[in-house]
Amino acid sequence: MSFRDFSFPKVEQDLGLHVRDADLFPTAPDVPVRESVAEVVREGAQLALANSTEKAKSEFIIAPVLLELRRLAGGKIALFSGVEWDVDSARGLAGYCDFILTKGGSEHVLRAPFVAVVEAKNDLIRTGLGQCIASMYAARISNERTHERAGPVFGVVTTGAAWKFLRMEGDDVLLDREEHFIDNLPRIMGILKTVVDAA
Numbered sequence: 001m002s003f004r005d006f007s008f009p010k011v012e013q014d015l016g017l018h019v020r021d022a023d024l025f026p027t028a029p030d031v032p033v034r035e036s037v038a039e040v041v042r043e044g045a046q047l048a049l050a051n052s053t054e055k056a057k058s059e060f061i062i063a064p065v066l067l068e069l070r071r072l073a074g075g076k077i078a079l080f081s082g083v084e085w086d087v088d089s090a091r092g093l094a095g096y097c098d099f100i101l102t103k104g105g106s107e108h109v110l111r112a113p114f115v116a117v118v119e120a121k122n123d124l125i126r127t128g129l130g131q132c133i134a135s136m137y138a139a140r141i142s143n144e145r146t147h148e149r150a151g152p153v154f155g156v157v158t159t160g161a162a163w164k165f166l167r168m169e170g171d172d173v174l175l176d177r178e179e180h181f182i183d184n185l186p187r188i189m190g191i192l193k194t195v196v197d198a199a
Contacts, residue, residue: 002095003138008129012173014092015137022174024165028194030186037068038185045182048160054119057160058098061182062119066099069192077196078102080110087138097135103199111146113139114199117156125164125179128157136168154195163188165195 012019033041044060063081070079079101086094099117102110116135120128132155139153155166165176180188 001092003131003134004095005092006130006134008126011130011133015134017171017173019173019175021177024167024174024176025191025194028190031072031189031193033068033185033189037064040064041182041185045160058119061160062099062117062158065188069189069196072193073196076104078104078107083110085110087142093134093138113142115154115156115195117158120157120159123159125157125159125162132157132166133173136166140168165191
């Protein structure tokens, strides 16, 4: 079993969590994105959505957005893509992560994770929720073990076109009621920047 094997809503029972809906970022300000980045994402979205593969969405939409977030954060975060991560393999909390954001530190060692980003399968946000929540739970455990970072862990499930945000504190998982769309990139960037600033 691995992160990808957790399904939603069964992950709630599997990990002893409490999932509910919430308005997570009603006051997060939009963050303007450089026109060069906006153009890359627009062009990438057209190509990725035409290709309709996870790899294309990851390379042409998600990665450019997260790289711009890293730039906006001024080096305060590290970005990991496609890394294998074993927190507790006996419980299925292991496997490859689409993207993980960590607080500062090293680009070589995954420490103090605070955001898990998961690509949804078949263009359905729901298909990525179990994997994302399991990754967030693993991040919480990792942070508790190392005492490197206290506070909530965030998650993002995205199809590339649609983005859904999550927040975990203790055993409570909040799912944002809204989905956000790539054609409103300043809104998505504003939420991501709010998460980074909170960390």
